Amino acid sequence: xxxxxxxxxxxxxxxxxxxxxxxEVRLVVYVPDNVLRPLIDAITTDDYFTSFxxxxxxxxxxxxxxxxxxxxxxxxxxxxxxxxxxxxxxxxLAVAAQIPALLMISxxxxxxxxxxxxxxxxxxxxxxxxSLGMEHHTISRLDEAHFIADRTIKQAYKTQAPAALILSPxxxxxxxxxxxxxx
Amino acid sequence: MANDAPFKHxxxxxxxxxxxxxxxxxxxxxxxxxxxxxxxxxDLWNAGPRAQNFYMLxxxxxxxxxxxxxxxxQPQRRVFALExxxxxxxxxxxxxxxxxxxxKNLTIIVWDNAMYQITGSQKTASxxxxxxxxxxxxxxxxxxxxxxxxxxxxxxxxATLAGDGPWFIxxxxxxxxxxxQTPREPVAIKDNFMRGIAIKPA
Numbered sequence: 112x113x114x115x116x117x118x119x120x121x122x123x124x125x126x127x128x129x130x131x132x133x134x135e136v137r138l139v140v141y142v143p144d145n146v147l148r149p150l151i152d153a154i155t156t157d158d159y160f161t162s163f164x165x166x167x168x169x170x171x172x173x174x175x176x177x178x179x180x181x182x183x184x185x186x187x188x189x190x191x192x193x194x195x196x197x198x199x200x201x202x203x204l205a206v207a208a209q210i211p212a213l214l215m216i217s218x219x220x221x222x223x224x225x226x227x228x229x230x231x232x233x234x235x236x237x238x239x240x241x242s243l244g245m246e247h248h249t250i251s252r253l254d255e256a257h258f259i260a261d262r263t264i265k266q267a268y269k270t271q272a273p274a275a276l277i278l279s280p281x282x283x284x285x286x287x288x289x290x291x292x293x294x
Numbered sequence: 295m296a297n298d299a300p301f302k303h304x305x306x307x308x309x310x311x312x313x314x315x316x317x318x319x320x321x322x323x324x325x326x327x328x329x330x331x332x333x334x335x336x337d338l339w340n341a342g343p344r345a346q347n348f349y350m351l352x353x354x355x356x357x358x359x360x361x362x363x364x365x366x367x368q369p370q371r372r373v374f375a376l377e378x379x380x381x382x383x384x385x386x387x388x389x390x391x392x393x394x395x396x397x398k399n400l401t402i403i404v405w406d407n408a409m410y411q412i413t414g415s416q417k418t419a420s421x422x423x424x425x426x427x428x429x430x431x432x433x434x435x436x437x438x439x440x441x442x443x444x445x446x447x448x449x450x451x452x453a454t455l456a457g458d459g460p461w462f463i464x465x466x467x468x469x470x471x472x473x474x475q476t477p478r479e480p481v482a483i484k485d486n487f488m489r490g491i492a493i494k495p496a
Contacts, residue, residue, distance in 0.1 A: 138367075161366060165359075165387070166388065166390060167385070167387050170391060173356035174363040178363035178364070178366055179363070180348070180484060180488055181363065181368050182368065182493045183368075199353065203352020204350070204353040204356065207480040207481075208480040209481050210484060
């Protein structure tokens, strides 16, 4: 049982938020995902961020690209199936014009997901990122979360290139009592 | 090419380059303009290169979301999105997003010639029953209007430059083909735009 003397353990979404703030990523545009819910809940109630929902991931990426060109750093939150809607926009806008748009993808369809559609589309994610030549890193450990997010954001801006952060169930499902891969 | 599609409004059929030139002529404060894929950005180019223009070469349907992102980042700068009818139909959800966030400095203009002109003039849904101003209003963009003629278009642009948005303007246009095309240089286009809106040193 935690007492006032017990050091508070940072949760994964808190580590992500710390990396976003450390790099002044103030715009967070998202298409919802249940795994991302603690992150979305924390961001949408934090005045530091400008945050809102979009109808579609392509639209969100367009908004973040426009903002990135105009001095406001932004990130798109989505799940694996949402990423699968993005290859054309990534190829013809963010990659072609060298715009440091940031993506954060909740990895669905693996490590026990019950939805076959998620499982199939999941297999396309990394090959697509590789084909686009996009920097991407998977965060699977809490003690690496801030480092990976922080360094990926910094490199994206230093090299003027889009980048993707993939949140593994090893990170997001760990410690969730009775956790069942959700929708 | 004549556009004889039945329209549910009485606006005059106008010309995209003429209207784009009229718009650009009114921009005295380094307003940003995002030209959508194809003829929308070609005629923005033909109206005269500006450092504050972003010519979108791919990503069909994203002129309005990109302009929205620019508007969020630079709330003191007025921002225009120029989009074709086929492009806007690809991304109608963005109208609802923009209506809910309600950026005061954003105007979306749709050039409606009721066809996918650049791919062979196949008809769009606006050649049938779709009406963009009704769609925009339904999405929550209350300040939405068809431009009835060139003078009305100019009046609407003046209103967007004087008051709070978001605004949505639809213009019925003919099938004229752009006389020139934007150079396909996406990195140069981005860098010029970022210099034009003071993000990179001039």
